[in-house]
Amino acid sequence: MRLVYVIPLVVFATVAAAFGVGLTLKPNVVPSALIDKPVPEFTLAGLPGDGVESGKGFSSADLTGRVSIVNVFASWCFPCRVEHPLLMRLARNPKVRIFGLNYKDRPEDARAWLKELGNPYDRIGVDRDGRIAIDWGVYGVPETFIIDAEGRIRYKHVGPITPSDLDEIIVPIIERLSE
Amino acid sequence: MKAKHRTVVLAAILAVLALTSAPGDRALAVKPDEMLADAAMEARARAISKGLRCLVCQNQSIDDSDAGLARDLRVLVRQRLKAGDSDEAVFRFVVDRYGDFVLLKPPMKPVTYILWFGPLLILLGAMATLVFFFVRRRGTRITASPTLSEDDRRRLEALLGEDEDERGER
Numbered sequence: 001m002r003l004v005y006v007i008p009l010v011v012f013a014t015v016a017a018a019f020g021v022g023l024t025l026k027p028n029v030v031p032s033a034l035i036d037k038p039v040p041e042f043t044l045a046g047l048p049g050d051g052v053e054s055g056k057g058f059s060s061a062d063l064t065g066r067v068s069i070v071n072v073f074a075s076w077c078f079p080c081r082v083e084h085p086l087l088m089r090l091a092r093n094p095k096v097r098i099f100g101l102n103y104k105d106r107p108e109d110a111r112a113w114l115k116e117l118g119n120p121y122d123r124i125g126v127d128r129d130g131r132i133a134i135d136w137g138v139y140g141v142p143e144t145f146i147i148d149a150e151g152r153i154r155y156k157h158v159g160p161i162t163p164s165d166l167d168e169i170i171v172p173i174i175e176r177l178s179e
Numbered sequence: 180m181k182a183k184h185r186t187v188v189l190a191a192i193l194a195v196l197a198l199t200s201a202p203g204d205r206a207l208a209v210k211p212d213e214m215l216a217d218a219a220m221e222a223r224a225r226a227i228s229k230g231l232r233c234l235v236c237q238n239q240s241i242d243d244s245d246a247g248l249a250r251d252l253r254v255l256v257r258q259r260l261k262a263g264d265s266d267e268a269v270f271r272f273v274v275d276r277y278g279d280f281v282l283l284k285p286p287m288k289p290v291t292y293i294l295w296f297g298p299l300l301i302l303l304g305a306m307a308t309l310v311f312f313f314v315r316r317r318g319t320r321i322t323a324s325p326t327l328s329e330d331d332r333r334r335l336e337a338l339l340g341e342d343e344d345e346r347g348e349r
Contacts (some may be wrong), residue, residue, distance in 0.1 A: 028237070131255075
């Protein structure tokens with residue numbers, strides 16, 4: 001067989017392979033522009049009465065020294081309720097501190113939510129108008145960031161965490177960064 | 180026939196409605212309280228907003244979108260302009276946080292070369308292939324019809340003559 005007749009087949013196979021890969025991508029997940037960059041400069045006020053460290057908020061400086069998770073949540077966000085038990089499970093992991101960024105929420109609603117479901121967060125910062133979340137490149141709730149001990153963002157998860165996300169992606173990254 | 184007339188009239192009415200109620204009457208996503216008093220600066224803000232993707236809805240610009248985040252970004256764009264940022268600085272501010280994907284017009288840089296030049300490459304490749312095949316086909320035609328040498332002509336005549344002889348015999 002002459003080589004020219006193979007060309008259309010090769011072209012077709014290439015295009016089909018490219019489209020095949022394209023089908024497995026998630027178009028709603030936008031890769032973060034902040035990966036491997038230091039966390040943005042910010043200070044967030046606490047949620048008074050959250051029962052944790054007397055309602056102290058947190059700032060960029062708190063995200064260094066140890067591996068941390070910053071989880072963007074809101075009481076009005078249904079997927080947050082779905083991932084919440086997994087955050088409670090992660091809260092028992094001594095290698096990581098969990099920071100909650102309470103996004104565009106009413107403090108009383110957030111408090112009621114934590115009281116009902118439990119508080120997985122070491123500290124909670126209140127972002128009433130969502131301005132700090134923009135500096136983090138947040139475009140939906142929930143979103144979860146993993147920050148290394150030097151205060152650099154190393155991973156971002158968009159949408160609710162599933163059990164397999166936690167066990168196969170998030171916890172291994174925490175383990176690796178804690179070494 | 181009557182039904183056909185009615186369809187034509189209906190189509191005409193719809194066309195007129197569509198044309199007259201076009202962009203002006205459409206509800207704006209940009210609310211009056213967001214707009215800047217300075218008309219020139221507001222125009223710049225609108226132009227920038229049209230180039231920024233709403234990441235919640237993805238195929239709309241923040242200028243078109245009613246999403247909460249789109250509103251926040253519109254307000255932020257106007258804040259940056261009021262603070263004296265150039266248009267480029269405002270774009271950079273948003274790209275630093277959300278990445279190139281936030282730009283509705285992708286930037287020209289090495290990772291996007293295939294995006295910008297891919298279609299052109301495919302077109303050039305197709306044209307080159309066409310030219311290649313046409314030239315080759317014409318080439319074979321030329322070599323297939325050489326001018327006959329004196330020997331060839333005599334042989335040809337002899338052969339043609341044979342043919343006639345055969346026919347004559349029948």
